[in-house]
Amino acid sequence: MSYYLGLDFGTSGARAIVIDPGQGILHQAQVSHPLNISSASCSLWQTQLDQLLQQIPHDLKGNLERIAIDGTSSTVLICDGQGHPLRDALLYNNNQAGDVLNTLKIIAPADHVVLAATSSLAKLLWLQGQPEFPAARYFLHQADWLGFLLHGQLGISDYHNALKLGYDPAREVYPDWFQHPVLAPLHPFLPKVVAPGTVIAPISSQAATRWQINPTCAICAGTTDSMGAFLASGATALGTAVTSLGSTLVLKLISPIPIQASAYGIYSHRCGDYWLVGGASNCGGAILKEFFTDQELESLSAAINPDIPSELDYYPLPQAGERFPIHDPDLQPRLDPKPEHPQEFLHGLLESLARIEAQGYRLLVSLGASPLKRVYTAGGGAKNGAWTKIRTRVLGVPVQASPQTEAAYGTALLALRGLAAYENLAQKLPASPLKVLG
Ligand code: ADP
Structure with a gap:
């Protein structure tokens, strides 16, 4: 039997849910953020990941087919070439980047989702001015970095997490306005973006050994916690x-x-x-x-x-x-x-x-x-x-x-079937224009 694991890193803690091919829940566990440790600490997420994986029964871990992870939208970090974070993450609601908004307003279209102090792109621009930035090689979302801990690949994200970075999921590119001279120096830091649920790589041998997970288990591109909660509904x-x-x-x-x-x-x-x-x-x-x-x-x-x-x-x-x-x-x-x-x-x-x-x-x-x-x-x-x-x-x-509301369940469904349930088989849609109302 093959099993599928969804890991949810939400605002109050982290959860794991393992499902079978029939979408039945076989295991679930959760860990809360301890009060005295910042939830922006990457080492806290690493500890929580470790605790959640340790708790999964061996017979399930040995037969995991795929794993997907969700994180809070616009929780981001910079890391070096080996994936070591250079400072605490900027949480989803951190609005320190407010100062760069005026610059961003000149560059991005008037009604774009990046035009918020909490957006991933505002945070990346702000991080560029911080003392740790010269050592940075990658800019990642929470889910991207947690996925890296399992598959070892850096610089990959999904189009749910990348939306507030400015990625255009309809055309599957970073838009033309990213060519602006202010954003050009940031190009090396922009992750490659794939569809949520896409298999990125098999689990690294190091991670497979450490947690006794099936060595051929595939690690998928993740999603955000609110999209995980939506996917859980089964709609x-x-x-x-x-x-x-x-x-x-x-x-x-x-x-x-x-x-x-x-x-x-x-x-x-x-x-x-x-x-x-x-x-x-x-x-x-x-x-x-x-x-x-x-x-x-x-x-x-x-x-x-x-x-x-x-x-x-x-x-x-x-x-x-x-x-x-x-x-x-x-x-x-x-x-x-x-x-x-x-x-x-x-x-x-x-x-x-x-x-x-x-x-x-x-x-x-x-x-x-x-x-x-x-x-x-x-x-x-x-x-x-x-x-x-x-x-x-x-x-x-x-x-x-x-029937289900836990984001970890939706993310386990993502590991099971990707976004196949949202394919329009009757009529493959041509790229549709974005309807904009000011
Ligand atoms: P959040 O995560 O946004 O804080 P929850 O999903 O936990 O919210 O829901 C909490 C809300 O649900 C509360 O604001 C409360 O008023 C509402 N709530 C709780 N029980 C009931 C009930 N029996 N009928 C209607 N609303 C309820």
């Missing part, structure tokens, strides 16, 4: 979406064309022949937590009749300002009128959040995404049955909890 068909009901409301819809609308914070990840178009509202579960305990959420939700629409019309922002589905930096939270009964209030909040979700999908569809056909749900709100019924009524399509 593969056009028009299928995954809503994450966590602290914020995150929408992702499988579409035939990419959509980028920077004002709304909408951008697209390539997934084989399809595109995953996404947007995130500042509204979400965080506001529910402000008014209700988890226990109250459960008991009050159970008492709601989800078939009767609530007339209450809220816009439950935690603070002023919204991007998606309404672009208004000054939009005020709307939480009035507040009824006497907490159950009615909760009903109004859940109904309003469902309307915002529906408005979000309508916006994506109006920009060219596939019509919505089915919604999988992840995050803390996925277990709320009343909310699921309200959302089914408001969205007008079947809504169900994702």
Whole structure:
């Protein structure tokens, strides 16, 4: 029997999931970041990788066929020619690179995803000015470097991680504006980019011996943690979406064309022949937590009749300002009128959040995404049955909890089948134009 390992290096810790060819989970384990060690420390990731691999039962490790790794998007590092990091990594949310944004604005197209202080490209530009840079030979994402620890190859990334480095996944090149004189000196540091799940190399003999892994096990190009979580849902068909009901409301819809609308914070990840178009509202579960305990959420939700629409019309922002589905930096939270009964209030909040979700999908569809056909749900709100019924009524399509939500599971699926499930067999798509809305 052959087995497939997904390793997830997320924001709070690292996880491993081993699956069989039938996609069943055979092993899972996790390690949290210790409080006293920076999660930007590459040696911490190395320790976590070691702990996760040590914990996998020998009979599974001896029969691993492929391994894939996901890391947090835009967590990056520079290393020397042997792969030794020259300083701590810059984490996904590190915005030290803000100073280079003005330079980048002159170079990159107005609405490009690289135009954020946290983007990989902003970080690379910033790192160029740091004292360690002269010794640098490679610029890598977290997942690229962890993959290197297993296969020994440097300078390779995948088109999910490379999106915020400016790589164009539609044309599979770095765009022409990379020829700008400011970016030209960085060319030697740009990784070669392949599709997530592509086999890069067999595991190095050193790694195979150290962890007693099948010596012919292949190490694949990885992905980002949020794409790993999406892949875990198993959603593969056009028009299928995954809503994450966590602290914020995150929408992702499988579409035939990419959509980028920077004002709304909408951008697209390539997934084989399809595109995953996404947007995130500042509204979400965080506001529910402000008014209700988890226990109250459960008991009050159970008492709601989800078939009767609530007339209450809220816009439950935690603070002023919204991007998606309404672009208004000054939009005020709307939480009035507040009824006497907490159950009615909760009903109004859940109904309003469902309307915002529906408005979000309508916006994506109006920009060219596939019509919505089915919604999988992840995050803390996925277990709320009343909310699921309200959302089914408001969205007008079947809504169900994702059977799997762990990014490590999605990354194990990537190791198993790459992006083959996202191939458009009926009609191989010609390179489609990027739909841009300012
Ligand atoms: P994140 O990772 O974004 O912090 P989670 O996916 O862990 O979020 O989900 C946490 C959110 O889920 C909380 O904001 C909470 O309000 C919401 N939540 C938890 N239980 C319920 C419930 N029974 N019904 C609705 N929302 C819930």
